[in-house]
Amino acid sequence: MTRLLDEIPWSEPLLAPDIDPAWEAELRRRGGNGSEVDRRVAPSPWIREACLGVNTGRASEIPAHLFSVAALVTSQENACRYCYGANRAYMKNLGYSEAYIRRIETEAHLAELNGRERALVAFCRNLARSRPRPARAEFDGLVRLGYAPAAAREIALWIALGCFYNRVTILLAAPPEQGYEKWVEAKARWFALIGPLTRWQAARRRRGKPDPALSADVLGAGPYGTVLAPLARLPGARIMKDALDGAFASRVLSRATKALMFAIVARSLGCRASETEARRLLAAEGIGEAEADQALATLSFARLPADEAQLLPWVRETVHVQIARIQARTRDLAGALGAPAALEAVGVAALANATVRLAMLVE
C-alpha cells in the first residue's frame, strides 16, 4: 500500500550544499527557487539544468489541476519524502484543502474523478511503480479514453521526469523543504481563500511561453533518440534531451559505465528497446555483444575503472527503491567514489530510470 508522508524513512543528506552565488542568481532569473536540491546538484552542469527544467518546465497539453495531482501521486508512489512533502505543500499553496489532499493520498478522491481522470491517476501510479512493468497498452488505454496522443505522451514524459527528480532527491537524501512546508501550513486558510486566483496564476505560468519545441529530427539525434523522437513539439522534451546529451557528454564517469548503467536499468525493467539502445552506445565504446552479455549477466565488467565497477550492482537497486536501504548503499558508494562521481552516478541512475520508463511505453 502506498505510504503517507510521515511513514517514509529518510536519512541525513548525502552531500553538503554547494553555494555558488552566480548559479543561484541564474536560478532566480530563470524562475528557480534555490531549493535544497538545487544547491546539492549545483556542481554538475547537466544535473542542475535538468532539475531546474523539471521545476520550471511547462506542460502544453495537460490541465494544471491534473498536473498537480499527477506530481503528488508520482512522488508519493516513489516514496520520495522530499518531493512528496514539497508537492503537498505546493498544492496547499494553490489553495487545495488538507482534506482534499488526504483524499488523493488515500485514493479516496478517485470517486470524485471521472473515468479519464481516474485512468490518469492509475497511469501515474503504475508507471512510477513499474511493478508490474507498464506497457504500450496502458499508454494506448489513455488515448482510447479520449486523451489526445500528444497529451498522453506529455503525461508519460512528466511522470518520467518526476521519476528522475524523485530519484535524485531520494539518492541524495535531500533534506525536506520544511521551511516552505511550515510556512504554507501556517497560511493554509489564507491560501484556501485565494486559492482560485493562485491556481489561475500558476496555470498561466505553466502554460506561458514555452521554450521553442524541438523537432523529431533534433530529438532523434543523440543517445536514446528513438525514445525522444515521439516527444516532438512537447516543451518538456527539451529537458530530457538536454539531460541525456549532457549526461553522456560529461567526463566525470566513463561513457561505458553510463551505458552499462542504462542497460542494467533496462534489463531490470525488462525493456528490450532501452537495452538495445544501451548496447548501441556500448558498441560505440568498443564493447561487443559478448562482453556486454557477460557484464549484464554478472553486473561486473573488468574493463571499467575499479571504483566505477561498483556502480553496476548499485544502479540495479535504484529501480525499485527501498528508501533506507538505497540511501545507506548510496552513502557507502559516495564514501568510495567521492562527491563529484557520486553526484554524477546519482544523476545517471535517475536519468536511466526516467528514460527506460518512458521507453517502455513506446516499445
Added chain:
Amino acid sequence: MSLAALAWALALAGLCALAWAMHRRARLFERLHAETRRKLEQLQREFERFAPPDLVERLTDGQGDAAPQRRQVTMLFADLRGFTALCDRLDPAMTVSLLNEYFRHMSEAIQRHHGHITELVGDGLLALFGAPEANPWQRRDSVLAALDMRAALAAYNERLAAQGLPRLRFGIGIHTGEVIVGVMGAGELNKFTVTGDAVNVASRVEGLTRDHGVDLLVTADVRAGLDERFRLREMPPVQVKGKPDPVRTFHVERAEAGAAPAGSRDAGAA
C-alpha cells in the same frame, strides 16, 4: 412576517439542515474510509508475514498476476544439520527461540539479495529468487544470499557459544530452472510456491552437501551466472533420484583478490 418570508425562511432552514446533514454524512464516510484503510494496511502487513510483499500488493490491488506461470526461478534449500537430535536435548521454548532467531538471520540475508522465503518446514527453508518478480540476476543473488547466510550463521554461532549453547550447522543447495509458480493449495490452506523438476533437483543438491561434507553447493546451471568474484570447487558428479545424468555441483566461496575465476576447476577438488 409575511407568508412568503416565512416560506423562504423555512426553505433556507431546510437547506441549511440538509447541508449540515450532508456534511456530517461526508465526515462519517471519511472516517469510515480512514478506518477501512487502516484495517487494510494492518491486514496487508500481517499478510506479508506469510507471502512476499509484492504478491500481497498485487492481490490487494486485485491484479491477476498470482495466476500460475511457468518461469525461470532459482531455488535455495537450506537445512540445519543435526537439529532434530538437538531438539531432544533442549527445552522446547529454547528450541523455538533458537530456531526463530536462526530464521530471522537467514531471512535478512535472503531478502537483502532479492529472495523470498516461501516455505519453512521444521528447520528447513526454501527461498525463491525470480518469483514472484522476474529477476535477471537471480543466480548471482541466490549465491550472494547463501554466502551472507554463511556469514550470518557464523556470527550467530559466536553468540550461541558465548551463552553455552551448541553451534548450528547447515547445508544449502541451489539450483535454477523452469518451474511453475503460483498460489497453490486447497480449501483454506493456500500458499505462493513453486513446483517442478528443478525444485526436486535443488532439494537433492542440498542433500548432497552431507555427502560431500560441505555447507553450500550449486549446480552447473547456477554457476553460469557467476563471475570471478566467486571461487568454485567442482565436486564429483553424483547420480540423483529422478535424473538420468549425474548432477555436477560446485562448492562456492567468496573469491579473495587474485583468486581463480569462476568455473575453473581447482586442482584439489574433492
